[in-house]
Amino acid sequence: MATESLSGRGAARPTRALQAALSGRGAARPTRALERALTQPISRPSAQPLIELRGAGVTYPGQRSPALSAVDLTVRHGELVTLTGPPGSGKSTLLSLIGLLLRPTTGSYLLNGLEVTTLGDRDRTALRGRMIGRVFQRPQLLASRSVLDNVMLPVLYAGLRRPQRANAAAAALERVGMAHRMHALARELPAGEQQRVAIARAIAGNPSLLLCDDPTASLDDVAAAQVIGLLVSLHKGSTTVLVATRDQLAAAHSSRSLAVDRGGSGKFAGDFSQ
Amino acid sequence: MIRRRIRQPTRLRSADAIGEACTAILVKPARAVVTSLGTLLGVAWFVTALGLASTAGAHVTSAFAHRLPTHVWISPKRAGPAPAAVPYPADVQQRLRALHGVVAAGFFWPLRLGRPVIVSARPQPATEGSAGAADGGTAGNRRASGPGASRHAPVIAASPGFLAAAAVQLSSGRLFDAWDQAHHAQVCVAGTVAARALGIRTLRKQRTVYINNVPCVVIGIVSSASGPQSIQRSVVLPSATAIALWGPPDERAGAMPVLLILTRPGAAGMVARQAPYVLSQDRPDQFLVRLPPGPGALRGQVISTLTSLFYALGWVSLAIGTLSIASVTWLSVRERSAEFGLRRAVGARRRHIVAHVICESAIVGLIGGLAGASLGVATIILVAHARGWVPVVAPLTVLPAPVAGAAAGIMAGIIPAMFAARIQPAEALTRSLAA
Numbered sequence: 256m257a258t259e260s261l262s263g264r265g266a267a268r269p270t271r272a273l274q275a276a277l278s279g280r281g282a283a284r285p286t287r288a289l290e291r292a293l294t295q296p297i298s299r300p301s302a303q304p305l306i307e308l309r310g311a312g313v314t315y316p317g318q319r320s321p322a323l324s325a326v327d328l329t330v331r332h333g334e335l336v337t338l339t340g341p342p343g344s345g346k347s348t349l350l351s352l353i354g355l356l357l358r359p360t361t362g363s364y365l366l367n368g369l370e371v372t373t374l375g376d377r378d379r380t381a382l383r384g385r386m387i388g389r390v391f392q393r394p395q396l397l398a399s400r401s402v403l404d405n406v407m408l409p410v411l412y413a414g415l416r417r418p419q420r421a422n423a424a425a426a427a428l429e430r431v432g433m434a435h436r437m438h439a440l441a442r443e444l445p446a447g448e449q450q451r452v453a454i455a456r457a458i459a460g461n462p463s464l465l466l467c468d469d470p471t472a473s474l475d476d477v478a479a480a481q482v483i484g485l486l487v488s489l490h491k492g493s494t495t496v497l498v499a500t501r502d503q504l505a506a507a508h509s510s511r512s513l514a515v516d517r518g519g520s521g522k523f524a525g526d527f528s529q
Numbered sequence: 530m531i532r533r534r535i536r537q538p539t540r541l542r543s544a545d546a547i548g549e550a551c552t553a554i555l556v557k558p559a560r561a562v563v564t565s566l567g568t569l570l571g572v573a574w575f576v577t578a579l580g581l582a583s584t585a586g587a588h589v590t591s592a593f594a595h596r597l598p599t600h601v602w603i604s605p606k607r608a609g610p611a612p613a614a615v616p617y618p619a620d621v622q623q624r625l626r627a628l629h630g631v632v633a634a635g636f637f638w639p640l641r642l643g644r645p646v647i648v649s650a651r652p653q654p655a656t657e658g659s660a661g662a663a664d665g666g667t668a669g670n671r672r673a674s675g676p677g678a679s680r681h682a683p684v685i686a687a688s689p690g691f692l693a694a695a696a697v698q699l700s701s702g703r704l705f706d707a708w709d710q711a712h713h714a715q716v717c718v719a720g721t722v723a724a725r726a727l728g729i730r731t732l733r734k735q736r737t738v739y740i741n742n743v744p745c746v747v748i749g750i751v752s753s754a755s756g757p758q759s760i761q762r763s764v765v766l767p768s769a770t771a772i773a774l775w776g777p778p779d780e781r782a783g784a785m786p787v788l789l790i791l792t793r794p795g796a797a798g799m800v801a802r803q804a805p806y807v808l809s810q811d812r813p814d815q816f817l818v819r820l821p822p823g824p825g826a827l828r829g830q831v832i833s834t835l836t837s838l839f840y841a842l843g844w845v846s847l848a849i850g851t852l853s854i855a856s857v858t859w860l861s862v863r864e865r866s867a868e869f870g871l872r873r874a875v876g877a878r879r880r881h882i883v884a885h886v887i888c889e890s891a892i893v894g895l896i897g898g899l900a901g902a903s904l905g906v907a908t909i910i911l912v913a914h915a916r917g918w919v920p921v922v923a924p925l926t927v928l929p930a931p932v933a934g935a936a937a938g939i940m941a942g943i944i945p946a947m948f949a950a951r952i953q954p955a956e957a958l959t960r961s962l963a964a
Binding site: 347348351354356357376377378380381383384385389391393395396397398399400404408409411412413414416417456460 | 537538539540541542545548549552556557867868871872873874875876877878879881953954955958959961962
């Protein structure tokens with residue numbers, strides 16, 4: 256909130272108010288606010304935080320205790336943030352929340368200045384597809400499809416034609432150094448290469464935010480080092496990267512490291528390691 | 530540009546939806562084959578059933594066609610005093626021949642003179658004509674076997690067209706024609722039975738019979754005829770000759786000139802309706818039209834029963850095919866929930882998932898429909914060949930079959946697609962992506 260008031264964007268206020276009014280009477284979409292949020296130059300760091308969680312918590316339906324409770328977190332453009340913590344502490348839930356796969360049951364979430372908690376599925380899906388790339392613990396590739404097909408998957412829903420999709424996918428594979436296996440079936444690759452293909456898939460749509468949920472968990476040290484190196488290089492290419500990891504190497508490269516403890520009870524604020 | 534690009538909702542081109550569905554199917558071709566088997570059999574049964582119904586129907590129709598009435602009988606209603614002559618226009622044969630479906634037409638009447646008509650191989654003494662009248666047919670019959678016997682035989686006066694309308698075939702000689710009619714030639718054609726009774730077996734030398742002592746040259750012997758049953762027992766002579774010799778037909782003696790029309794199979798009904806107007810445009814109701822009952826109604830019942838039975842079975846099997854696609858698609862969607870979760874995570878909207886799943890099941894249905902239609906047509910041809918029928922397959926049965934398969938696939942895909950669209954990506958992605 257403090258950053259908000261410091262930024263001196265007078266024009267932002269009415270829009271925010273309008274948005275509140277709109278969401279207050281349950282209107283469909285805060286179009287102008289969405290527009291403003293999305294017109295922020297996302298490639299260069301700005302005073303506007305990319306991610307702003309305010310007391311966001313998630314309780315899964317049918318469960319009494321929250322999986323994530325009252326998190327306050329601010330991530331700026333171009334940061335590389337590592338999330339550490341024991342298994343079951345809510346790292347994955349936090350990443351799902353940030354990645355718009357879950358809605359917070361309490362609190363609010365502003366992505367690039369836009370309140371996304373109350374957005375409709377259509378817009379959340381659009382933001383998911385165009386702004387966010389993600390890498391999972393397992394590569395989660397379609398095993399019987401080619402590497403290229405797998406990487407083309409996110410751009411498929413961007414509505415690009417097949418040649419353009421293939422170009423985007425080939426470029427992404429080039430960046431992760433997997434272009435030579437483009438036509439191999441995904442299941443033919445070793446685990447480390449599969450994870451690199453998964454990273455290529457995550458960046459094929461040029462997302463501004465990359466979310467990685469323990470991407471090195473199933474890899475040996477060499478492959479893990481390659482994957483971490485890749486994420487670091489992407490970060491240097493001005494992508495904002497959030498990595499949940501137990502890997503010390505990742506933590507060493509990150510701009511800051513946040514510890515998540517059980518229930519994610521708000522241990523994030525100002526927990527800088529660098 | 531960035532603004533526009535990100536603001537736009539994610540989209541899935543229909544070509545891409547079909548492409549993705551095809552790829553997903555091709556990844557597991559065996560499953561697609563097994564899934565489409567239900568539809569394949571359903572559609573195959575449908576096409577076979579309908580095709581066999583129409584083939585059998587056509588066969589039944591052609592079988593019945595041989596029994597369809599081909600004769601129309603027209604006689605004048607009794608109206609007041611006897612007409613002076615034949616109550617039909619002079620060119621009645623030509624007029625009727627002009628009707629579509631008419632093969633031949635002519636009129637006839639039994640020769641009745643108010644006294645017995647004696648037909649004999651030799652001239653009879655003048656007195657015997659009246660003597661024979663008392664004991665009638667029995668005496669005539671007893672003497673019929675001997676050559677030269679006199680007979681109490683029916684004599685028919687007929688126009689040349691009648692012989693054609695009765696489909697008279699000759700074992701020897703010729704029919705009388707318009708020339709004989711015009712010149713009142715004293716000629717006649719004898720039925721098989723009549724000829725044998727008169728001792729006539731061959732016409733190699735000229736034979737003459739005497740009708741009430743009037744000589745008539747036998748110019749033809751009938752071998753077969755349809756129409757009036759009495760032809761084989763009768764002697765038939767030109768109507769103009771009969772009028773010249775004995776006067777016009779005597780209605781009071783029961784000699785009513787009757788028109789006989791031979792039609793093509795199936796045309797009799799139409800001809801029966803049209804003929805009275807041809808005969809008399811102002812008073813078509815003065816004629817009595819008789820049409821032997823045909824087997825049309827029975828045929829209709831047989832065919833419609835067969836067809837509705839086949840239809841019912843076809844629907845049942847198509848429903849079973851739909852259910853089989855639905856269940857396999859359901860299982861496949863559950864198994865691939867992680868994949869749909871991933872698709873949702875990378876930007877697929879619910880409707881894209883629905884489109885994807887329905888495309889898959891529709892394509893499987895379409896494949897089943899295509900294969901089923903081919904199998905059905907092949908079965909029809911084989912069965913028809915085995916039974917010696919001509920295969921009759923309406924394009925309207927075969928062409929919609931793949932469409933029906935696809936429609937079955939779409940229906941089958943709806944519920945699994947709704948399920949897939951409700952998959953929560955966060956939860957689904959905790960599972961491993963299968964296949």
